[in-house]
Amino acid sequence: MRIILPEIKELLGTKQQRIIRRVLSYFEPADIAEVWSDFTPEERLKLFNILDVKLAADIFEFLEEDQMIELLENLPARRKIAVLNEMSPDDRTDLFAALPAGEVEKIIPLLDLDEQNRARELLAYKANTAGGLMTTDYITVPETANIADALRELRTKGRDIDFIQNIYVVDKVHRLQGIIPLKNLLTATPRQRVERVMDGHFPSVGLEMDQEDVAHMFGKYDVISLPVLDKLGRIRGIITVDDVIDVIKEEASEDIYRFSASGVVDEYLSENPLIIARKRGMWLLVLALAGFVSGAVLEHYSFLLSSIVTLSFFIPILMNTSGSAGTQAATVVVRGLAIGDIKLRDIWRVVRKEFLIGIMVGILAGGVTALRAIVMQGDMMLGLTVATAMIIAIVFATSLGGLLPIIFKSLKVDPALMSGPLITTILDTAALLIYFNITFLLLWRR
Amino acid sequence: MRIILPEIKELLGTKQQRIIRRVLSYFEPADIAEVWSDFTPEERLKLFNILDVKLAADIFEFLEEDQMIELLENLPARRKIAVLNEMSPDDRTDLFAALPAGEVEKIIPLLDLDEQNRARELLAYKANTAGGLMTTDYITVPETANIADALRELRTKGRDIDFIQNIYVVDKVHRLQGIIPLKNLLTATPRQRVERVMDGHFPSVGLEMDQEDVAHMFGKYDVISLPVLDKLGRIRGIITVDDVIDVIKEEASEDIYRFSASGVVDEYLSENPLIIARKRGMWLLVLALAGFVSGAVLEHYSFLLSSIVTLSFFIPILMNTSGSAGTQAATVVVRGLAIGDIKLRDIWRVVRKEFLIGIMVGILAGGVTALRAIVMQGDMMLGLTVATAMIIAIVFATSLGGLLPIIFKSLKVDPALMSGPLITTILDTAALLIYFNITFLLLWRR
Numbered sequence: 001m002r003i004i005l006p007e008i009k010e011l012l013g014t015k016q017q018r019i020i021r022r023v024l025s026y027f028e029p030a031d032i033a034e035v036w037s038d039f040t041p042e043e044r045l046k047l048f049n050i051l052d053v054k055l056a057a058d059i060f061e062f063l064e065e066d067q068m069i070e071l072l073e074n075l076p077a078r079r080k081i082a083v084l085n086e087m088s089p090d091d092r093t094d095l096f097a098a099l100p101a102g103e104v105e106k107i108i109p110l111l112d113l114d115e116q117n118r119a120r121e122l123l124a125y126k127a128n129t130a131g132g133l134m135t136t137d138y139i140t141v142p143e144t145a146n147i148a149d150a151l152r153e154l155r156t157k158g159r160d161i162d163f164i165q166n167i168y169v170v171d172k173v174h175r176l177q178g179i180i181p182l183k184n185l186l187t188a189t190p191r192q193r194v195e196r197v198m199d200g201h202f203p204s205v206g207l208e209m210d211q212e213d214v215a216h217m218f219g220k221y222d223v224i225s226l227p228v229l230d231k232l233g234r235i236r237g238i239i240t241v242d243d244v245i246d247v248i249k250e251e252a253s254e255d256i257y258r259f260s261a262s263g264v265v266d267e268y269l270s271e272n273p274l275i276i277a278r279k280r281g282m283w284l285l286v287l288a289l290a291g292f293v294s295g296a297v298l299e300h301y302s303f304l305l306s307s308i309v310t311l312s313f314f315i316p317i318l319m320n321t322s323g324s325a326g327t328q329a330a331t332v333v334v335r336g337l338a339i340g341d342i343k344l345r346d347i348w349r350v351v352r353k354e355f356l357i358g359i360m361v362g363i364l365a366g367g368v369t370a371l372r373a374i375v376m377q378g379d380m381m382l383g384l385t386v387a388t389a390m391i392i393a394i395v396f397a398t399s400l401g402g403l404l405p406i407i408f409k410s411l412k413v414d415p416a417l418m419s420g421p422l423i424t425t426i427l428d429t430a431a432l433l434i435y436f437n438i439t440f441l442l443l444w445r446r
Numbered sequence: 447m448r449i450i451l452p453e454i455k456e457l458l459g460t461k462q463q464r465i466i467r468r469v470l471s472y473f474e475p476a477d478i479a480e481v482w483s484d485f486t487p488e489e490r491l492k493l494f495n496i497l498d499v500k501l502a503a504d505i506f507e508f509l510e511e512d513q514m515i516e517l518l519e520n521l522p523a524r525r526k527i528a529v530l531n532e533m534s535p536d537d538r539t540d541l542f543a544a545l546p547a548g549e550v551e552k553i554i555p556l557l558d559l560d561e562q563n564r565a566r567e568l569l570a571y572k573a574n575t576a577g578g579l580m581t582t583d584y585i586t587v588p589e590t591a592n593i594a595d596a597l598r599e600l601r602t603k604g605r606d607i608d609f610i611q612n613i614y615v616v617d618k619v620h621r622l623q624g625i626i627p628l629k630n631l632l633t634a635t636p637r638q639r640v641e642r643v644m645d646g647h648f649p650s651v652g653l654e655m656d657q658e659d660v661a662h663m664f665g666k667y668d669v670i671s672l673p674v675l676d677k678l679g680r681i682r683g684i685i686t687v688d689d690v691i692d693v694i695k696e697e698a699s700e701d702i703y704r705f706s707a708s709g710v711v712d713e714y715l716s717e718n719p720l721i722i723a724r725k726r727g728m729w730l731l732v733l734a735l736a737g738f739v740s741g742a743v744l745e746h747y748s749f750l751l752s753s754i755v756t757l758s759f760f761i762p763i764l765m766n767t768s769g770s771a772g773t774q775a776a777t778v779v780v781r782g783l784a785i786g787d788i789k790l791r792d793i794w795r796v797v798r799k800e801f802l803i804g805i806m807v808g809i810l811a812g813g814v815t816a817l818r819a820i821v822m823q824g825d826m827m828l829g830l831t832v833a834t835a836m837i838i839a840i841v842f843a844t845s846l847g848g849l850l851p852i853i854f855k856s857l858k859v860d861p862a863l864m865s866g867p868l869i870t871t872i873l874d875t876a877a878l879l880i881y882f883n884i885t886f887l888l889l890w891r892r
Contacts, residue, residue: 028649030667062668151632158629163670165611182628183604186597203474221476222508222688224609224670241687242668245694252698253781259702260777261770268782269792273799277806280774284767284807284840288814291763295818298759309752313744316765316874317737321730324707324867328726331706335699336714346715353719360723361730368734372741394730421770428762 001031005038012043017050029055033062045074053079057086065098072099072107081110088162089115090135090243093122122237130209133247134228134237137161140168141194143177148190150180165225168235169198175233176204204229207236211247218244255338258416259331283421290425294432301436304444310377311439314369314386315432321365322393322431323424329354329401330423334415337405344410350402358398362391381443389438393431400427447477451484458489463496475501479508491520499525503532511544518545518553527556534608535561536581536689539568568683576655579693580674580683583607586614587640589623594636596626611671614681615644621679622650650675653682657693664690701784704862705777729867736871740878747882750890756823757885760815760832761878767811768839768877769870775800775847776869780861783851790856796848804844808837827889835884839877846873 004023011020024032036044036059048056048071060068060083072080084092084107096104096119108119118136125131139157141150150167158164167185169178178198188197203221205214207230217226218241228237257263263279298305305312333350336342342350370387374380401423405415450469457466470478482490482505494502494517506514506529518526530538530553542550542565554565564582571577585603587596596613604610613631615624624644634643649667651660653676663672664687674683703709709725744751751758779796782788788796816833820826847869851861 026647028647028667030649034666154629155633158633161629163611164627164629165609165670181610182632183600183607183610186628186632187601187604201472201474203476218688219691220480221474224611224686224688240670241691242664242670245665245687245691248691248694249698249785252695252702253785256698256702256705256777256781260773262774262777268778268787269795269799273802274806276799277803280771280803281807281810283774284771284811285814287767287770288763288811291760291766291815292818292822294762294766295759295822298762299756302755302758305758306752306755309748310745312748312751312758312761313741314737315758315761316740316744316878317734319762319765320737320740320867320870320874321733324733324870325726325730327706327867328708328729331702331708332714335702339695339699341714349715353715353722356719357723357726360720361727364727365730365734368731369737372738376738376741421766421773424766424770428766432762 001027001035002038005035008047009039009043012046020047020050021052024051024055029058030062032059036063036067041070041074044071048075049079053082053086057083061087061091065095068095069099077110084110085112085115088135088137089118089122090133090137092119093132094127096123097127125207128211129207130205130211130214130228130239131207131236133211133214133243134239135243136237137163138166138168138227138235138238139164140170140174140235143169143171143193143195145169145194146190147185147188147192147194147197150185150194151190154182154185163225163240167194168227168238169194170235173232174235176202176227176229176235178202179227202227205239206231211244212251214239215244215247215251251338255334255416258414259334261421287421287425290429294425294429297429297432297436301432301440304436304439308439308443310373310379310382311435311443313377314373315435317369318386318390318393318431318435319428321369321390322397322427325358325361325365325394326397326401326423326427329357329398330405333402333405337409337415342406344406347403347406347410350406351399354398354402355395358395359391361398362394365394366390385439385442386435388442389431389435392438393427393434396430396434397427400430447473447481448484451481454493455485455489458492466493466496467498470497470501475504476508478505482509482513487516487520491517494521495525499528499532503529507533507537511541514541515545523556526553530556531558531561534581534583535564535568536579536583538565539578540573542569543573571653574657575653576651576657576660576674576685577653577682579657579660579689580685581689582683583609584612584614584673584681584684585610586616586620586681589615589617589639589641591615591640592636593631593634593638593640593643596631596640597636600628600631609671609686613640614673614684615640616681619678620681622648622673622675622681624648625673648673651685652677657690658697660685661690661693661697697784701780701862704860705780707867733867733871736875740871740875743875743878743882747878747886750882750885754885754889756819756825756828757881757889759823760819761881763815764832764836764839764877764881765874767815767836768843768873771804771807771811771840772843772847772869772873775803775844776851779848779851783855783861788852790852793849793852793856796852797845800844800848801841804841805837807844808840811840812836831885831888832881834888835877835881838884839873839880842876842880843873846876 008020039047108116111119139153141153165182167180168176169180171177178200179202180194180198184197203217204227205217207228225238225240227235228239230236261283263276333342366387369390370383373383373386404423408415454466485493554562557565568582585599587599600613611628613626614622615626617623624646625648626640626644630643649663650673651663653674671684671686673681674685676682707729709722779788812833815836816829819829819832850869854861
């Protein structure tokens with residue numbers, strides 16, 4: 001797409017609208033949307049007005065929110081309404097959610113009547129629930145219908161719906177009774193009743209189910225779409241798996257941000273730095289306060305530090321290695337709990353494993369550091385002391401890093417809150433205490 | 447499902463096989479698979495043998511790999527083959543990939559002939575490419591066919607395929623010419639040629655495309671399935687979006703593990719601790735070696751430390767806050783780059799933002815620490831020194847944490863390698879240098 005951009009820009013300067021339409025019909029809407037920002041605002045508006053309404057609406061759904069809003073503000077009313085009517089209801093709801101409420105109230109009455117109802121209904125659900133994810137683009141038939149009726153319904157309503165996998169069979173009060181995959185519709189005889197063909201056992205989700213649980217349902221049942229039912233069992237919409245992908249990405253980001261205590265930020269680039277700073281600062285404040293403890297430990301043992309100044313040379317490396325080893329362990333366990341690879345009952349298996357890993361990496365890191373003490377400070381005993389402290393501190397770090405997230409989870413606290421900074425703070429103080437006690441034992445008496 | 451488990455276990459002790467079959471027909475295969483580990487090995491084998499082959503195969507696909515292997519080892523040959531023939535080709539390939547190669551070579555010849563060919567073809571592709579993700583369960587019609595032919599093909603072959611969204615139209619040498627969504631098949635007239643109904647513009651992926659790129663294609667085009675073409679444009683399989691979900695989860699995990707330098711581990715619980723230790727140890731070794739530098743800095747300034755012992759009390763907190771602040775910034779930017787929210791061209795926007803955030807959180811953390819120095823050590827000048835050093839170190843940390851991942855990305859190095867431990871190491875030395883230089887300026891002369 002990008003390579004023919006200059007030609008399209010040139011054509012836009014002429015009156016060759018038919019050629020532009022022809023050329024663009026060879027491209028996917030997503031590809032055109034991808035280069036949207038390479039056009040000037042005037043070109044964008046002109047191009048969008050030239051295109052066939054269906055293609056325009058398809059491209060529109062792939063644009064970034066700010067690009068959509070730019071178009072809405074500048075399009076002639078007729079085209080604006082046409083595009084909004086064409087949009088799939090769930091994408092339109094996401095767009096409305098990004099607009100000021102007053103703006104939305106002005107737009108909705110301009111839509112077709114049934115689209116108005118859909119829009120209002122979908123806007124009523126919270127964005128992070130099944131109701132907020134679902135679309136109302138689906139086809140139902142009454143349970144008394146036969147296959148021919150279902151096919152007729154499909155022909156009438158199917159044209160406007162992008163994705164159809166199933167026909168939903170409902171009773172008189174719209175309660176979902178069964179599902180007929182499209183392919184079964186094709187293999188059934190026209191006079192068969194839908195009741196005989198439908199599958200009466202099917203997974204479904206509730207309107208208010210949290211989006212993360214919805215994502216788990218898709219993972220568990222390995223399905224492409226799920227019907228959304230209200231408390232009375234009536235079908236209110238369907239969710240397709242592509243909408244769940246965004247949820248999965250969002251949840252992974254949340255875990256990552258929370259674990260590094262970065263604060264969960266939706267739109268990093270456009271967010272006010274003050275708001276980001278407040279989220280991050282809270283954690284740094286906790287760290288700074290925790291520093292009172294590590295400072296007190298140092299103060300308590302300052303008699304050691306002032307008589308053996310070389311001791312202080314090893315404090316950064318000791319804190320760093322134990323902190324990192326603990327974070328490594330905690331990361332693996334937090335993620336394992338999140339994706340279900342690690343269960344609460346695995347607690348001792350995890351701790352045993354981390355204990356072993358701690359011994360191995362501890363000997364490695366401790367050995368290197370001891371070597372340095374021996375070569376650079378020429379002090380065999382100092383090397384032994386530092387290595388011993390480091391091994392113990394690292395074993396403690398990996399074991400605790402494996403243990404704490406599972407304990408958090410069993411207490412129903414998000415394990416990702418057992419974040420890097422938090423565990424580092426605990427481990428720093430622990431490392432210092434271990435270091436000074438071993439120093440006191442091994443070096444002080446000489 | 448779990449609540450009727452005792453009843454099923456009891457029924458398994460009797461000869462009431464028909465009742466068991468009836469009861470289980472009310473449940474989803476995924477729900478039965480979920481409680482599989484609650485049965486004893488004998489019960490599992492008995493239950494699996496009792497069930498109707500189709501349901502057994504459906505349950506089988508939802509089992510954990512070790513549960514599958516347990517069954518394969520103990521099932522009578524006839525049932526084993528029946529289940530393997532029923533499995534969808536992509537899931538079967540994943541299972542084969544988990545078995546020893548010799549075992550697979552013994553199993554494949556037992557399959558139906560066309561399943562043998564499919565199995566061998568799929569096994570030839572690398573697991574993390576489009577070829578490794580795709581299934582060969584799809585329906586093609588020649589471009590010379592008409593709609594009635596296509597419907598006939600669908601009726602014959604459709605029964606064994608779980609998910610059908612499209613019919614694929616191919617030329618004489620099997621090159622993909624167009625796609626017909628199932629719903630369009632239903633609205634077309636039987637004598638129309640498929641060529642007239644098909645959509646000739648469609649996104650597709652290459653056989654050897656990396657799975658991460660495949661996932662991006664799904665995200666970009668917002669589709670439910672994508673055809674997989676070889677270099678000559680022939681269709682070799684299709685990928686459905688549900689298989690991509692696992693890829694997205696895997697990639698997110700990889701980013702998380704890499705960023706915390708935990709090493710990428712597939713099966714944490716079953717992996718040998720030595721292997722995990724080797725992956726993590728490599729990073730800790732880098733840290734330990736880097737510790738030579740921070741140690742040298744401390745040694746160089748030991749004249750300051752030995753004359754003002756209180757200085758050392760603030761080293762842990764200084765390193766911790768700047769390290770954490772840098773990791774926070776790096777996390778947000780690494781993740782932003784991974785999901786595409788941050789682009790290379792945003793580099794200065796990011797650095798400016800992180801600079802501002804650094805000032806704000808630096809003043810916060812520095813202020814608290816200064817207060818401590820003033821209250822506990824009763825030394826106003828020391829407080830001022832520590833606070834100044836901390837603010838500068840934190841601003842440096844957030845700016846560098848924002849900058850480095852983008853530089854890595856622009857050098858085509860995975861930004862996630864700009865990991866927590868790596869950035870912490872750089873920042874530690876920087877923090878110490880800043881601290882001692884400011885101390886030297888402000889405190890040494892008094």
